[in-house]
Amino acid sequence: MFAxxxxxxxxxxxxxxxxHVTFSSATSAIALCFTIPATASAAEGEFTYRYYAANGEVQxxxxxxPPSGECIEIPEIADWDVDAFRPRNYTDSRxxxxxxxxxxxxxxxxxxxxxxxxxxxLLLRSVIFS
Numbered sequence: 001m002f003a004x005x006x007x008x009x010x011x012x013x014x015x016x017x018x019x020h021v022t023f024s025s026a027t028s029a030i031a032l033c034f035t036i037p038a039t040a041s042a043a044e045g046e047f048t049y050r051y052y053a054a055n056g057e058v059q060x061x062x063x064x065x066p067p068s069g070e071c072i073e074i075p076e077i078a079d080w081d082v083d084a085f086r087p088r089n090y091t092d093s094r095x096x097x098x099x100x101x102x103x104x105x106x107x108x109x110x111x112x113x114x115x116x117x118x119x120x121x122l123l124l125r126s127v128i129f130s
Contacts, residue, residue, distance in 0.1 A: 043093035
């Protein structure tokens, strides 16, 4: 029959093993935190704009927690030959609005985070968040 050796918590050797196991566990947990792949960042909050619907009525569009660093075409007007207007940036990131699609062209306007706004005359077809 096989017998396990008895442990003595007062023994320096057992205390050393306990400390080593505790340290190893803590180190492994910290290392795991740094190895988990980061998720794509997003601007937190809402970005709103106005556009004309097919029936001619003004509608409000909203992007909620939009991704950062990628161009977003305004979805409601992407297939139409009209522009959105009156953007409101209630996200925590700077928003660059473009008059052209694909965030292209030299015509763009930067809206500050947390309340940046443009007038009815500011036309846009795409936006990118920093």
